[in-house]
Amino acid sequence: MNLMMLLEMASSGFGERVAVQNAADALSYADLFRAAGRAANRVQETGATRLAVLDVSSLAIPIGLFASAWAGVPFVPLNYRLTGDELERLLGEITPAVLITDPERKATLAHLPGLTVMTREEFIGHATADGPDHSGEWPMDPEEIAILLYTSGTTGAPKAAVLRHKHLVSYILGSVEFMSADERAAGLVCVPPYHIAGMAAIASSVYSGRRIVQLANFSPTDWLDLARKEKITNAFVVPTMLARIIEALDDSDAGDLPDLQAISYGGGKMPLALIERALKLFPDTNFTNAYGLTETSSTVTVLGPDDHRVAAASEDPEVRRRLVSVGRALPTLxxxxxxxxxxxxxxxxxxxxxxxxxxxxxxxxxxxxxxxxxxxxxxxxxxxxxxxxxxxxxxxxDDVIVRGGENLSPGEIEDVLLTHASVADAAVVGIPDEQWGEAVAAVIVLHGAVAGGGGIAAEPDLIGELQQWVKDRLRSSRTPQRIEFVPELPYNETGKLLRRVVRAQLVEAS
Amino acid sequence: MELKAGGRIRSAVCATEVMVILAPQGEVDLTCGGAAMLPLGTEPDGATIADDAKGGTQIGKRYVNEAGDLELLCTKPGDGSLQLGGADLTIKGAKPLPSSD
Structure with a gap:
């Protein structure tokens, strides 16, 4: 069992179809198969035991993923925002390795021991050049490691999740039907390569025969332009991206997205108001919410298009509530x-x-x-x-607040705060408290707050009003004892709230 | 032959290759094109396809027996048909899931 089997099937089943496209560059499935083999040869020649990428999305990502599988070394997509000591420490953990990166980084990292550094252009250029193909077999041991993925570390230092070929191949075979995509199908992939959704998108697109269109740096206007130009049919976004796309649509009159058949989302909490808005704005688009973790090879539950429509149209609060659920387990889980x-x-x-x-x-x-x-x-x-x-x-x-022996869920309190007309965003965390062990604290962004602006003076009336708002709707133990107003909350680039940062800021301020 | 989930086997008489998804324990009489199948990497001995086993296989399809304890994924198509104990394996219907990534 090896990821290469999926690409081999795609290459022999529909080799001439476009597999992946980045701006003007494209590779068919047959091209990708051949490039993976040539790149695998190159990796094996260096004696590397890992193939790492420290870069934004490019053709080097799918080539690298499959080349690693062919060469029998783990693929390690690193966060391209890493710098300095943290980056050098991670690189030190994975040597001897081939590292693909941009020219500036190549210049600064090439001296590190155990690294063979190549630029993206050198790597892609060699893989797609004329010359001998790889003639060897890939390892068939399902226990071999396919990907080492450093998880986001919202609660501590990043750690590498180990995904073996058996996990990823099982995920794809259990959730994707071979060649199920229409010949016109095109998926816009804007999640970074170091995110499990970025890796899963490559594997499932290859097996279904759906063209991947890469967007290296997300901006809502670039996303909309590319979606229209490439007649995108499927897209995966994190909730913050969807919010910004909708905002940009409101500000433009460029028309709708007639080819967009499906939007799937995940990677963070979807606010109810946002998904309701999206469903109204794109009535003919199928929405799917996917919940999964790096450690589970991506998706484990899905809330499908029919679930969305039934929930949105229902008068029954139990059914309507499902719009904020992440759906039901895949049949294989x-x-x-x-x-x-x-x-x-x-x-x-x-x-x-x-x-x-x-x-x-x-x-x-x-x-x-x-x-x-x-x-x-x-x-x-x-x-x-x-x-x-x-x-x-x-x-x-780990974010649960334990107040006087009672377990409180921050999400529940945040949801109530967000229904208040003045509140644009809210984070609830536990802070040390002598009497209760932990106390409930809320950090709030008001509507009209300017991101990057200065601190906002607490308004005593509003604090009392918000405390009463929570008390009226939940029990008094859940009422925030302390409320602070800030211009913006700290999120990581895939939209996850960084609670440990919120907590540290609060503790520091008091 | 004995089958193991994740193992790959080939036809002795056509281009068919399959991966084992689910298999019953112990020896099974699995044939393709009328001839016993071989582990991948084993060269066939020149036998020819049987007339009553020429249905062919399709890439990406899953083949199952009636009891439901054998499931094979066709990774390379060929001219022979897959049989267990002489009974044709059938294509398992796809249960479409919404694309989540």
Whole structure:
């Protein structure tokens, strides 16, 4: 079992179709197959045990992913925002390696021991040049590592998740039908290559025969221009991207997106108001919400287009609520909610989400496997299932605020704050408290706040009003004891709220 | 032969190659084009395709037996048909999932 099998099938099934496109450059499936082989040869000649990329999306990403699989070395897409000591430490962990990067970085990193540094152009140029093809076989051991992916580290230092060929191939075979994409199908991929969604997009597009159109740096106007120009049919976005696309659509009169058949989203919490707005704005587009983790080879639950339509049209609050759920488990996976003692919980009860299935890795480079003996993976995400198996996320288990022995979910309090007319964004965290152990604190962005602007003086009337707002809708224990106003909240580039930054700022300020 | 999930095997009489998705334990009588299938990398001995097993295989399709304990993914198509104990394997219907990435 090897990712190369997927590309080999695509190359022999529909080799002449365009596999991937970046601005004016494109590769067919047959081209990509050949380029992967030539690049694998190059990697093997250097004696590298990893192929790493420190760069934005380009043709080098799919070539590199499959070349690694062919050469039998892990592919390591690194966050191109990393700099200095942190970057050198990560590079030190993965040598001897081939590193693909931009010319400026090549100049500064080439001296590091154990690294063979190539620019993106050198790598792609060699892979697509005339010359001998790779004649060897790829390793067939399903236990070989396909990808090492450093997770975002919203709660601590980044750690490398280990994804083996068996996990990724199981995910694709379980969720994608071979050659199921229409010949005109084109997917706009704007998530960075170091995100699991970026890796999953390559593997599932290749197996379905859907052309990948890369957008290296997201901006809403570039996204809209490219979607129209390339007649994009499918797109994956994180919620903050969707919000900015809709904002840009409001500001322009360039017309709609007639070819856009499907938008899938994930990677962060989708606000109810935003998805309702999107459904109205794109009534003919199929929306899919996908929830997954790096450690589970991407998607584990989906809220499909029909779920969205039924929920949006329903008068039944139980059904309507599903619009903010992440849907139901893929047929190849099991999901369970457990309490802190590991006891399985019933519908409607909140606890930690556990997942089990062939695509689930749950393994880190230095820490080993986090799977339980019977294969269940504790995700550290909190949530609950309803009676029909729809999963509702309730934030990271580690973010739960323990106030006087009571467990409080920050997400629940944030949701209530966000329904107040003055509140544009809100983050709730626990801060140390002598009396209660932890106290509830809220950091709020008001409508009209200017990002990058200075601190905003607390308005005593509004603080009291917001505290009462929460108290009236939830229990008094959930009422924020402290409320601060800020111009913007800290998010990482894929839209995840950085709670540890919020917490640190609050603790520092007091 | 004995089958193992994830293993790849080939036809002895045509171009068909499959990957095992699900297999029953122990020895199975799996044929393609009427001849016993071989592990990938084994050269066929020149046997020819049987007249009653010329249905062919299609790339990307999953082939299952009636009992539901054998499932093969065709990774290379060929002219022979897949059979278990002489009974044709059938193409498993696709259950489409919305694309999530």
């Amino acid at each position: 099991e999901i369970e909610i457990r309490d802190e003692n590991g006891k399985a919980l019933g519908p409607g009860e909140s606890g930690e989400i556990y997942v089990r299935g062939e695509q689930v890795s749950g393994e880190y480079l230095s820490k080993g496997s986090m799977l339980e003996a019977d294969g269940w993976f504790p995700t550290r995400d909190g949530g609950s299932l309803d009676a029909e198996g729809y999963l509702f996320l309730e934030g990271r288990v």
